[in-house]
């Protein structure tokens with residue numbers, strides 16, 4: 225997995241609440257068997273008209289936002305389906321950091337598996353930082369220090385220490401879990417005794 | 426210390442726990458389908474890993490399969506590749522698969538319970554957010570992303586943090602014509618789409634206990650629409666009777682032992698819930714959604730909201746946006762909303778009892794002439810059962826199309842979809858923008874309400890068609 229250490233970018237502000245995964249990447253693009261190539265279809269229905277032409281007013285179609293790495297957005301971002309195609313599409317587009325006041329659980333977890341940092345801030349702070357999007361000025365995110373730096377200000381954010389470590393080091397969590405193979409094995413043996421119907425094949 | 430049902434299942438599956446509370450949880454049952462699994466298998470291959478316990482995984486193709494004549498295969502090339510990839514992966518890794526031509530094929534959340542793969546007290550996961558459905562059996566069931574699917578395949582475990590306990594009590598008796606779909610829509614309207622974030626919901630109360638197994642599944646199914654990861658219900662005799670004799674259920678002495686263990690799966694008296702909400706069944710009225718989020722519910726007697734009466738600016742904007750998308754004027758009566766299509770099916774309401782409920786309303790009646798209506802059974806076995814009971818004839822006689830099983834217009838990945846601005850009364854679970862087709866407008870309802878809408882040609886009160 226790609227590491228996340230720090231980032232500097234002009235943020236994109238998309239002030240919609242409850243952006244669901246169908247909006248992030250509609251189902252017609254879930255037919256792929258690959259993880260890559262979804263960026264061009266990110267926010268498809270907001271970005272393109274019925275004929276497939278770019279809608280010039282949509283923020284991610286405009287410069288400098290089309291090169292933005294940070295997305296600031298309304299609460300409950302990523303609700304709906306479990307499709308990991310949503311973080312894959314964001315990543316493929318170049319977004320590696322999201323700032324919102326809340327996320328749907330599965331989406332939040334999926335971000336960490338793909339080197340994307342989802343930051344939780346309260347709504348007042350989000351309004352404040354979103355000004356930098358309006359003014360097209362850069363902000364910085366530093367994961368090690370858990371800080372966002374904007375202008376002369378900075379603000380800290382909370383993150384689970386284990387998730388932070390995985391992002392900073394780009395750890396493969398399957399490899400980490402496989403280190404516990406012996407424990408898994410003895411657990412399986414316990415089940416075979418206590419709940420034999422689980423392996424009843 | 427008293428424990429909740431969720432606590433107990435959690436503790437029973439702890440393989441390892443880190444100091445920070447991050448846990449490695451054993452997974453008893455893993456369901457996979459064609460859309461969210463290909464990249465997981467690709468990941469396994471790229472890192473030379475295998476599937477740790479192939480017998481604990483069950484695969485079925487559902488999201489992408491055609492619901493019309495299947496003898497010619499899948500015409501959409503990408504869908505075809507996806508379904509074939511699932512077949513190839515299952516073969517390579519030794520996983521049991523119900524392919525497109527198998528009678529047992531169906532929506533993953535219909536098939537699992539039907540086969541007895543779903544069992545009380547288990548941890549069940551699937552790369553699909555509606556996995557919560559299986560919580561109706563007293564299991565901890567939740568949706569995961571594709572990286573997690575890969576993790577489960579490789580390790581038969583999942584890295585998790587414990588969620589909070591949230592109990593929703595529903596007591597009393599439901600009025601005639603009101604169903605468990607109305608109960609869950611009412612709950613989501615009450616707690617909001619993020620109301621359950623970070624929680625596992627236990628549904629309790631005498632109304633919940635009085636529900637059939639399938640009705641319970643409808644409730645647990647839509648838990649995710651309330652933002653919670655999982656929803657569950659204490660298992661009881663109804664659950665055990667439902668499971669007895671299913672192909673993958675325990676047999677003989679093992680069955681007796683299983684029932685003994687399952688009978689202890691409950692929340693202890695005095696166990697702690699971080700959050701609690703109560704509803705009275707008698708007060709629930711048939712519900713419909715008017716907007717583009719499942720929390721946008723009104724009763725069939727109600728009217729669409731007016732953004733001008735909303736003081737919160739964000740909420741006002743979001744109502745305006747939804748009304749615009751839905752092509753509705755503020756204060757429109759629910760019953761004045763004319764529809765173009767009706768969809769009966771999905772993992773929420775595509776089981777036999779749902780079809781019976783709709784058929785009961787449709788018997789000897791015709792759908793309105795301008796309405797296009799279809800029924801997509803949740804599985805091949807549901808379809809077969811319905812045909813044995815003659816339900817297919819009732820649907821066909823009232824002008825419905827009778828289709829092959831799958832997800833179909835619930836998410837419109839196959840050919841079944843709404844055209845822009847088409848309006849649909851749907852028994853599915855999501856009314857997001859574009860969910861049933863670009864520009865399509867979805868009103869979520871119960872199967873009986875969908876049938877009533879088909880007859881009237883507009884959203885209507887199922888109670889007027891009750892005998």
Ligand code: SF4
Nearest residue numbers: 555771772832835836
């Ligand atoms: S029926 Fe709909 S909600 Fe259920 S699994 Fe299929 S697509 Fe998902």
